[in-house]
Amino acid sequence: MEIxxxxxxxxxxxxxxxxxxxxxxxxxxxxxxxxxPNTLTWKNIVACPLEKRTYSNEPTFSLIVAxxxxxxxxxxxxxxxxxxxxxxxxxxxxxxxxxxxxxxxxKGFWFYEHGVLPLIACNPPKLALIHAEKYQSDAFLGSxxxxxxxxxxxxxxxxxxxxxxxxxxxxVFNSFRERGIRTSFTLALPETGSLGNLCQDSATGEKLIFHxxxxxxxxxxxxxIVTKLSSLASPVLRYETSIVTKNCSPACLCAFSQxxxxx
Numbered sequence: 540m541e542i543x544x545x546x547x548x549x550x551x552x553x554x555x556x557x558x559x560x561x562x563x564x565x566x567x568x569x570x571x572x573x574x575x576p577n578t579l580t581w582k583n584i585v586a587c588p589l590e591k592r593t594y595s596n597e598p599t600f601s602l603i604v605a606x607x608x609x610x611x612x613x614x615x616x617x618x619x620x621x622x623x624x625x626x627x628x629x630x631x632x633x634x635x636x637x638x639x640x641x642x643x644x645x646k647g648f649w650f651y652e653h654g655v656l657p658l659i660a661c662n663p664p665k666l667a668l669i670h671a672e673k674y675q676s677d678a679f680l681g682s683x684x685x686x687x688x689x690x691x692x693x694x695x696x697x698x699x700x701x702x703x704x705x706x707x708x709x710x711v712f713n714s715f716r717e718r719g720i721r722t723s724f725t726l727a728l729p730e731t732g733s734l735g736n737l738c739q740d741s742a743t744g745e746k747l748i749f750h751x752x753x754x755x756x757x758x759x760x761x762x763x764i765v766t767k768l769s770s771l772a773s774p775v776l777r778y779e780t781s782i783v784t785k786n787c788s789p790a791c792l793c794a795f796s797q798x799x800x801x802x
Contacts, residue, residue, distance in 0.1 A: 559592035585609035595772035621652035630678035636660035
């Protein structure tokens with residue numbers, strides 16, 4: 540599949556003082572990923588000052604992302620957050636709980652930008668659950684970790700659960716479903732945003748299939764490489780991850796342009 544990255548290259552060129560990407564990336568006449576030989580790593584992001592890797596003049600919200608190899612701030616604009624594709628369409632009173640309060644706020648901005656007022660979990664968890672019950676929250680949005688924390692005490696008003704994580708945990712997914720709660724999953728990294736949504740037609744089968752989210756292209760393999768085609772405040776061009784994927788074969792019946800499985 541050929542991907543035109545010229546709009547993304549043009550976005551990088553609009554900020555000539557930034558140094559996240561080498562100058563040969565930005566000055567080339569590249570219009571395809573095959574013309575970009577290098578990959579971006581988390582170490583590159585950590586080593587680059589925030590002001591040299593923020594490609595936006597809009598006000599930004601910075602998400603703290605900590606990994607064993609270092610910690611960095613990832614800038615997001617409201618436009619970036621509103622443009623995410625989490626596959627959430629039905630909730631009008633979501634209860635949001637992630638390990639990081641900043642990540643909960645980030646997902647809360649997504650709902651806010653789509654005309655929905657979210658409830659963001661606070662500490663202690665018991666207090667958050669009391670508020671979720673009073674608010675009559677109709678959906679839970681969180682990670683595998685927070686899902687395990689809240690699952691057994693969620694109010695009866697919760698009818699829908701959406702997990703966003705970089706690891707798919709079938710025990711979490713199936714536990715929600717056994718409770719009669721409609722459940723979906725988005726594969727995502729905090730530094731890149733959403734990568735793919737679990738195909739609901741495959742959720743009950745032995746082979747789980749994911750569809751890449753709009754504006755995302757993945758070079759599948761032992762170290763999946765991510766490109767986001769949107770003009771983000773923190774652009775993602777051939778970012779190397781530790782996620783292991785392979786092409787979906789046979790192709791999913793949903794006929795998405797790119798489908799994959801996790802290994």
